[in-house]
Amino acid sequence: MPSWFQTITKSRFWQSFFRHGWPDNPLDRSLVMTTNIFFHLHPVKVSRKSLRVTYSFGLGVMSIIVFLILSVTGLLLMFYYTPTIERAYTYILHLQTQVPFGQLLRNLHRWAAHFMVIVVVLHMARVFYTGAYKPPREFNWVIGVLLLLLTFGASFTGYLLPWDQLAFWAITVGTSVAAYAPGAGPTLRTFLLGGAEVGQEALTRFYALHVMLIPMGIALLTSIHIWRVRKDGGLSANQTVDEDHRDGQKHD
Amino acid sequence: MQLFEPKKLTRGQFLSLSWLSALVVLIGETAFGLMKFLKPTASGGFGGSIYAGKVEEFPPGSVNYILSGRFYIVHTTGGLLALWQRCTHLGCAVPWVEAEDQFHGPCHGSLFDQVGVVKGGPAPRPLDIFPVTIKDGEVWVDTSKPLERTGFDPSQLTPV
Amino acid sequence: MDKSTIKEPFSKSSAKTYSLVELVHRAPTFMVDHGPDDTVFAFPLVALLELLLTLGVSLVLLWMSLSVNAPLEEIANPNQTTDPAKAPWYFMGLQEMLEHGHPTLMAVLLPTLMVIFVVLIPYLDNDSHGAGRWFTNQRGKSITIKTALYVVIVMPIYIFLDSMFPPRELLRGIFPDLVSQVIIPAIFMGVIVLLPLLVLNRYHPTPREVMLVLFTVLFVSAIVFTLTGFLFRGPGFKLYLPWAMPGGYNPFSNL
Numbered sequence: 001m002p003s004w005f006q007t008i009t010k011s012r013f014w015q016s017f018f019r020h021g022w023p024d025n026p027l028d029r030s031l032v033m034t035t036n037i038f039f040h041l042h043p044v045k046v047s048r049k050s051l052r053v054t055y056s057f058g059l060g061v062m063s064i065i066v067f068l069i070l071s072v073t074g075l076l077l078m079f080y081y082t083p084t085i086e087r088a089y090t091y092i093l094h095l096q097t098q099v100p101f102g103q104l105l106r107n108l109h110r111w112a113a114h115f116m117v118i119v120v121v122l123h124m125a126r127v128f129y130t131g132a133y134k135p136p137r138e139f140n141w142v143i144g145v146l147l148l149l150l151t152f153g154a155s156f157t158g159y160l161l162p163w164d165q166l167a168f169w170a171i172t173v174g175t176s177v178a179a180y181a182p183g184a185g186p187t188l189r190t191f192l193l194g195g196a197e198v199g200q201e202a203l204t205r206f207y208a209l210h211v212m213l214i215p216m217g218i219a220l221l222t223s224i225h226i227w228r229v230r231k232d233g234g235l236s237a238n239q240t241v242d243e244d245h246r247d248g249q250k251h252d
Numbered sequence: 253m254q255l256f257e258p259k260k261l262t263r264g265q266f267l268s269l270s271w272l273s274a275l276v277v278l279i280g281e282t283a284f285g286l287m288k289f290l291k292p293t294a295s296g297g298f299g300g301s302i303y304a305g306k307v308e309e310f311p312p313g314s315v316n317y318i319l320s321g322r323f324y325i326v327h328t329t330g331g332l333l334a335l336w337q338r339c340t341h342l343g344c345a346v347p348w349v350e351a352e353d354q355f356h357g358p359c360h361g362s363l364f365d366q367v368g369v370v371k372g373g374p375a376p377r378p379l380d381i382f383p384v385t386i387k388d389g390e391v392w393v394d395t396s397k398p399l400e401r402t403g404f405d406p407s408q409l410t411p412v
Numbered sequence: 413m414d415k416s417t418i419k420e421p422f423s424k425s426s427a428k429t430y431s432l433v434e435l436v437h438r439a440p441t442f443m444v445d446h447g448p449d450d451t452v453f454a455f456p457l458v459a460l461l462e463l464l465l466t467l468g469v470s471l472v473l474l475w476m477s478l479s480v481n482a483p484l485e486e487i488a489n490p491n492q493t494t495d496p497a498k499a500p501w502y503f504m505g506l507q508e509m510l511e512h513g514h515p516t517l518m519a520v521l522l523p524t525l526m527v528i529f530v531v532l533i534p535y536l537d538n539d540s541h542g543a544g545r546w547f548t549n550q551r552g553k554s555i556t557i558k559t560a561l562y563v564v565i566v567m568p569i570y571i572f573l574d575s576m577f578p579p580r581e582l583l584r585g586i587f588p589d590l591v592s593q594v595i596i597p598a599i600f601m602g603v604i605v606l607l608p609l610l611v612l613n614r615y616h617p618t619p620r621e622v623m624l625v626l627f628t629v630l631f632v633s634a635i636v637f638t639l640t641g642f643l644f645r646g647p648g649f650k651l652y653l654p655w656a657m658p659g660g661y662n663p664f665s666n667l
Contacts, residue, residue, distance in 0.1 A: 029453045042458055045451040049544075051461070058465050065462075065469045089487040096484070107477035114667065115473065117502050128533070128627055129556070131620065134543040138534035145531050152502060159500050166666065168488035169344070169497040173359070176343035177499070177506055180515040181524075194292045196398060197322070197338070197490065201292060236544030319491060337491075342510070344493040358495040360511070360649045372581065376514060376589065 041226050043234060050235035055130065059123035066116040067218060070154075073109040074211065081161070083207035085200050088163040113155050120151045132236035140228040143221055150218050157210035160203060171206070172198050304334070304384075304391040307412055315348045315366065321395050323382055324348060326366055331409030334382040334393045335368045340400075341375040355379065367404045377402060384410040483665055495647050498666050504641030505634050511649065512574050513597030514589065522601065526630055533627065537619040548620055555617075559608050559625050563632040566604055571640055574600070575651050605629050642666070 008014055009022065020031030030044040049055065080095045080102065082088060095102035124144060127133055133141035160171045175198070179189040194201025233239065261269070302321040310316055310327045317324055317337075322345070326333045335355075339346045344359035354371060355364035362373030369378045380398040384391060401408065485494070499507050509518040542548035547556050574597075583592035608625050617625075643663050646652040654663055 023455055026453065029455045032455045039455065039459070042454045044454060046454045046458055048450045048452060051452075051458070055544075055546075058461070061462055061465055062469055065466050066473075069470065069473065085488070092484060103481060104477055107480070107482045108473055110482035110667075111476045111480070112473050114501070115469075125631060128631075129624075130546050131543040131548055133534040134540040135534070135538050136540075137543075138538070141534045142531055145527070149527070155502065156500060162484060163488050165485040165488055165492075165494050166483060168490065169494050170499050170666075172343040173497050173507065174499045174503055176341070177503070177510070177515065177519045181520045182516060185520070190292055191290055196395075197343075198488075199490075238544070239540075240544040322490065341515070342497070342507075344497050345491055358493050358648065359497040372584070374511065374515075374580065376516075376593070 041230065043230065047234065047238040049237040049240060052237065055237050056235060057122075057126060059119055059126050062119045063116060063123055064222065066112050066119060067222070069112045070109060070116060071215065073105055073112065074158075074215075076105055077109055078211060083161065083203045085163060085203055088161065088203065092162045092164075109158075113158060117151055117155055120148050124148055130236060134236070137228070137232050137236065140225060140232065143225050143228065147218060147221050147225060150214055150221065154210065154214045154218065157206040157214060160198070160206045161210065163203065168198055171202070175202075300394075300396060302393050302395055304393050307386060307389050307391060310391065315350075317348065318393070321382075321393055323393060323395065325384075325391065325393075326368075327412070328367055328409070330406050331411040332384050332386070332391065333367060333409055334384045336380040336382060336395075336398050338380065338398075339375060340370075340377050340379060341373070346379065369404050378404065381408055386410060386412065483667060496645060496649050496661070498641070498645070501638065501642045501667065504645075505638035508571070508637040508641030508645070512571070512578075513580075513601075514593035517594050517598055529626065529630070533623055537623045539619060542620060547624065552621060552624055555612065555621055556624050556628050559628040560632050562608055563629055563636065567633050567636040568640070570600065570604060571636070572651070605633075 009018075019035040021028040023029045023032045033039045033042055033044045077095070080099055081091050092106070095106060097103075127141065127144065156171075156174060159174075160167045175189050175192055178192065179185045181188060190196065192202070192205065193199075194205045229235070302318070304310075304318045304321065304323075304325050305316075310325050310332060312327050312329070314327050315324055316326075321334075322337050324335045324337060326335055337345045337347075339357045339359065339362055341357065341360055341362050344357055346355045346357045346362070346364065348354075349356045353366070355362075355368070357363070357373060357375070360374050362375035363371040364375070364379050365371050367378075368381070370376075378401055380400055382398060383394045385394070386392070399408075498504060506519050506523060509522065512518060542552075547553035579592045579596045580589075583596075586592075605626075608629060609622065612621060612625050640651075643654040644651050645663075646657040646661050647659055652658065657663070
């Protein structure tokens, strides 16, 4: 390492930021994980079995990546959007035709939203078929189901925001389905729409749900989800290592 | 003999109970307030009381569309009926098709007769109606609360 | 301290109380002699893998966004319904189910049962043996594949026949709606879902295998219904082939 680099990384200023040395040895590689808030979601050491691509296909990580892409593109879209029935549609037109990269940004947000639904569903299927819901991971499976429902909710509420024919009738049909729930159905629908039909109140409510409540819920539940994965000993594939080992000893 | 022996609470139990009930009250109040806060309030335009027109504008046997209220004024034998255009299946707007003498939903092919009773398709119940009032020859329709029904009954009509 | 109570786990001889195994340099001592250890340091390998995934996902989405524009139709008009009017694609399975029975049954009761079942899976099958292996074992794999094949064949046939000869229209006026729109579809659905379970029951299944069958039936049915509603439903919500839609309707314009 060049000396100027060492001077910087050994300085008190640098070391107040990073509480580990250059990660080329076991100690510092451990410290990277334990002293960095973004990395501390990971264990210091991971089992090779859980890294196998054909085991997890990286679907859980991909869900988080797409969620982050959606958060960033969504935040940027908010700079060019107002949830009023008079202006929402013209703002989308303006975004697509006048704003540099506006169309690209909207496309990214739209396709990422569809992608997230697919990835989250596939992730659930993967977890089911690998039996990764089994004890002690029952509760994390329940959180996962909630996350799937929230993903549907996030995508569905976002669908209305462009305020075009596609959005309007999709939400009309979708919320009409909810009204068939025995008992609370019609009330649920009115609360969701803020009225009897899809209108300004519905747009306002869907906007608040879409940009605030549901993303916050997803972020919170995702944190618990990942924390639980760590607490339960990483991916279930790790467990098979232990089982093989135990079985091996049994035969001695 | 005493049926109910008075139970003695310790100081700790009493305090725990107090805190717990305070918490329950707090949650209850918050939930109640939240429900009240989020409950939609009806305002003007659609969702309020709408002027449909003069009685003479709706001759017997006619079906007229009122755009601002998204409903149809049907004048059938016995009086007026205000049918909400919203299909009872999934909420699509159902147009009146004069040539077929029926309401024909474009989404899933639900069919309704002149008074909104299902003739075919997946709709589970007749078209919803709005209360109609006639004041000084003017037809007013209250669109704030659509009325669900299971069939047609002459009592639903407002006599002219 | 009484020496006889100290257990030295790595010692071969009971007389030997200590041994020099290895000199540990800058590594936690608890890692030593911990049995065959198939682990690697998460840094930098996992960080690199995640970076790779991020790049891959971004690249795919960017390529998609550059080649296909997000749809935007005319401004919303509450007085004019589009034909067909479809929900977002992931709810098309629900909308398709609505075609085959009363909404309360198809859009509320069955989906609610489905969600409750999915939530309860880990509590119905709580034997942690086989966790972390795809389909648990070879038998699980073959059960899953057979069930999936069964659903892929039976469900489209049911959807097609039910659309050709809908009990709702055939029995209108003969039986009340409760019979034609709730009881009959519920019996059909129940038979289709429970039939593979009855077959499986003859082979003394474990709870895991019951879950495999039920989940596969529901999961593959959801896919079949979603694809049918999304691809094969055209104007008037009638069944058409996706490439032969009347009026030039393109199912993908609803994305």
